[in-house]
Amino acid sequence: MxxxxxxxxxxxxxxxxxxxxxxxxxxxxxxxxxxxxxxxxxxxxxxxxxxxxxxxxxxxxxxxxxxxxxxxxxxxxxxxxxxxxxxxxxxxxxxxxxxxxxxxxxxxxxxxxxxxPGFIIDILEPNTHQYIPLETVITSGINIKANIVMMCGCPIQKDGLWDSNLMEVRAVVQKDGEAYTDVLLDNPGQNIFEGNLAVKESGYYQIMVYAYNSKTGNTGVDKINYVVRD
Known part of the structure; x- marks a missing residue:
């Protein structure tokens, strides 16, 4: 076995x-x-x-x-x-x-x-290779949403058995191949982590979402690319 x-x-x-x-x-x-x-x-x-x-x-x-x-x-x-x-x-x-x-x-x-060891991370928003008009996000920003579960699929939530309060989840953003900013993601509901990215310029963007639990040493990463166009 x-x-x-x-x-x-x-x-x-x-x-x-x-x-x-x-x-x-x-x-x-x-x-x-x-x-x-x-x-x-x-x-x-x-x-x-x-x-x-x-x-x-x-x-x-x-x-x-x-x-x-x-x-x-x-x-x-x-x-x-x-x-x-x-x-x-x-x-x-x-x-x-x-x-x-x-x-x-x-x-x-x-x-x-x-x-x-680790976490399973799926970035849900924005979509891979999505083309986003600058005029639609210049005031509201871009919503970043990721789904994160344990490696067995077990659920993560605040104050749950797998407690998101023990985790740091962050979106690291690049623009045109250069460091741009990072966004701390919150956990509003089971397995969902969200944050808002302010965008002022068009360009080629990359988002890498990582999760880290210092108590267990578990980590996970997902990465996507998208385009903001004029």
Missing amino acids: VRAKAKDAKFIGSSIGGAHIIVRNTLNGHILAEGETTGSTGNTDLIMRSPHERYTQLSDNDTAGFLAVVDIDEPTFVQIEVISPINKRNAQIHASTQIWLIPGKDILGDGIVLEI
Whole structure:
């Protein structure tokens, strides 16, 4: 059993598209098993709210994982690779570990758990390569909106279990390839972060939104380009 678990959050499963798992023979690179984690993100109370003693199992029968059935006839040293989340390339983390597999000796329960740090960020406004007339934004500015979730898809909000008050979310703006300004984004509702960018000139703009939690070390980035024209 192989599982991917978001740092400071839950397991990565079907709700976010899963994590891609590869079990590879380290000697010759041959892939012994490959597939995606499926299932639920797990029991929130058990994973996030309960103290964990040694040998505490965090997963149950519904918790996301990939059961790798490996055909070997002698002990084999393998590399286990995780690419997660598989459907969000801008947020993908590659993690790996190595272990001896022994014929007939199953590794079940929680199994091999690889930690996936970070946030998934999607900039919603403005749109990629959007052309924006200067006259429409010179007084009102441009609304910057991003959707941010944990790597398992778990929700972020003020005073929630994943508390946005602990996060710094900022839009760093370039104009014509040069530093322009930055905008601190607020969290008015679940997963949504917003701010307003004052714009006085036409040009080629780039917005990079980052999220940072100093308590956990989780980070995430998304980036888009758009055009303000006369």
